[in-house]
Amino acid sequence: MTSQDTVTPHDGTLRVLSTGDLAGIDITLTDVLDTVEQAYRTLAAGQSDNPRKLTVKPADGHSVSYAMLGRDGVRNVVAIKTSYKHGLRESRERQHYYTTLSLYDDVTGLPVAMMDCGRIGSLRTPAVTALLARECASPDARTALVIGTGTQGRLALPFLLTALPRLERLMFSGTHPDGIAAVRDQLARHFPDREPELVTDLDRAAQDADIIVATAGGHTPAAVEADRLRPGALAVLVGHGLAPSTLHRADRVIATSEAQMQVTGTDMADADGRLPAVDVELPAVLAGTATARTSPTERIFAYNSGLVVTDIALGHRFAQLAAEQGLGTEVALWR
Numbered sequence: 001m002t003s004q005d006t007v008t009p010h011d012g013t014l015r016v017l018s019t020g021d022l023a024g025i026d027i028t029l030t031d032v033l034d035t036v037e038q039a040y041r042t043l044a045a046g047q048s049d050n051p052r053k054l055t056v057k058p059a060d061g062h063s064v065s066y067a068m069l070g071r072d073g074v075r076n077v078v079a080i081k082t083s084y085k086h087g088l089r090e091s092r093e094r095q096h097y098y099t100t101l102s103l104y105d106d107v108t109g110l111p112v113a114m115m116d117c118g119r120i121g122s123l124r125t126p127a128v129t130a131l132l133a134r135e136c137a138s139p140d141a142r143t144a145l146v147i148g149t150g151t152q153g154r155l156a157l158p159f160l161l162t163a164l165p166r167l168e169r170l171m172f173s174g175t176h177p178d179g180i181a182a183v184r185d186q187l188a189r190h191f192p193d194r195e196p197e198l199v200t201d202l203d204r205a206a207q208d209a210d211i212i213v214a215t216a217g218g219h220t221p222a223a224v225e226a227d228r229l230r231p232g233a234l235a236v237l238v239g240h241g242l243a244p245s246t247l248h249r250a251d252r253v254i255a256t257s258e259a260q261m262q263v264t265g266t267d268m269a270d271a272d273g274r275l276p277a278v279d280v281e282l283p284a285v286l287a288g289t290a291t292a293r294t295s296p297t298e299r300i301f302a303y304n305s306g307l308v309v310t311d312i313a314l315g316h317r318f319a320q321l322a323a324e325q326g327l328g329t330e331v332a333l334w335r
Contacts, residue, residue: 007105007112007319013330015319017115021327025318027123029162029190032314036127037286039072039313044287047073050309052259061088068308072316076106079312081117092150092176092217101315113319113328117311120318124310126155128256128282129236130163132302133211135285135292136254138232141210143169147202147224147241148216149179156213157183158190170196171205173222203228210234214241226250231297237268238304244268248276251298256282260305278303
């Protein structure tokens with residue numbers, strides 16, 4: 001199945017997929033994991049392009065914008081993702097966040113779709129975390145802790161269990177009632193026989209965890225220090241919730257992209273404004289050309305910054321499913 005056969009409107013119109021259109025598409029966690037992993041493998045093979053993202057942030061720090069361009073060499077799709085968040089100093093309820101993905105077929109030269117990228121990101125990010133955990137966690141890992149109950153925290157446990165079914169104890173930390181309920185609901189939806197444990201003593205929970213995933217927002221007071229990590233622990237940073245010491249005192253540092261980490265990971269820099277070197281990147285690990293963990297007892301810090309090639313692959317997958325189901329609105333934008 002080629003992209004242009006099932007996705008691209010041949011009359012040159014653009015399929016616009018709204019938040020509601022994408023919410024109605026059913027996709028399994030395994031499908032998401034496979035799609036994201038394929039995107040990384042394709043990048044590692046040199047078949048895709050993922051340039052460094054562009055960032056714009058005003059001096060007073062009230063907003064931040066990103067622009068990301070990429071090309072998937074297997075799907076033959078070029079895409080541009082934009083991300084804009086306003087009100088960074090405000091509470092979560094008062095912030096505004098918009099992210100879009102525009103896809104173009106690089107065989108026909110025609111537009112494929114433009115979509116709200118919110119659901120793409122809410123699936124892609126925990127999927128990447130799960131791949132990091134699968135590759136970097138200790139072979140004996142049985143306990144996972146998720147810090148934060150926002151968009152990225154709510155699917156973290158279901159994806160971790162999909163990638164690591166051997167996990168036994170599932171903990172999470174959060175303070176927002178709606179977020180806490182959402183974490184429970186998402187796990188029950190995908191794994192109805194599993195019950196997550198809400199923890200209030202974060203330091204104690206961190207000491208018990210083999211895998212820690214920090215997804216909290218910027219206002220969180222949570223900041224797990226390196227001395228709370230047990231031997232062999234894996235700490236994955238997605239948002240906030242880990243102190244810089246977990247990075248600087250790690251035995252090994254893994255990143256989805258060292259270049260992206262240098263752009264978006266500045267809050268983890270030391271007193272001199274420096275970040276440690278990355279030992280290996282995830283695409284190379286998934287491609288089998290590099291090893292993530294070299295010892296069962298080493299403490300690993302993993303930085304999940306997301307790469308646009310994964311958004312492209314997953315967005316294209318959603319565009320395929322939407323076309324099959326007749327979802328979206330076709331707009332004659334260039335007429």
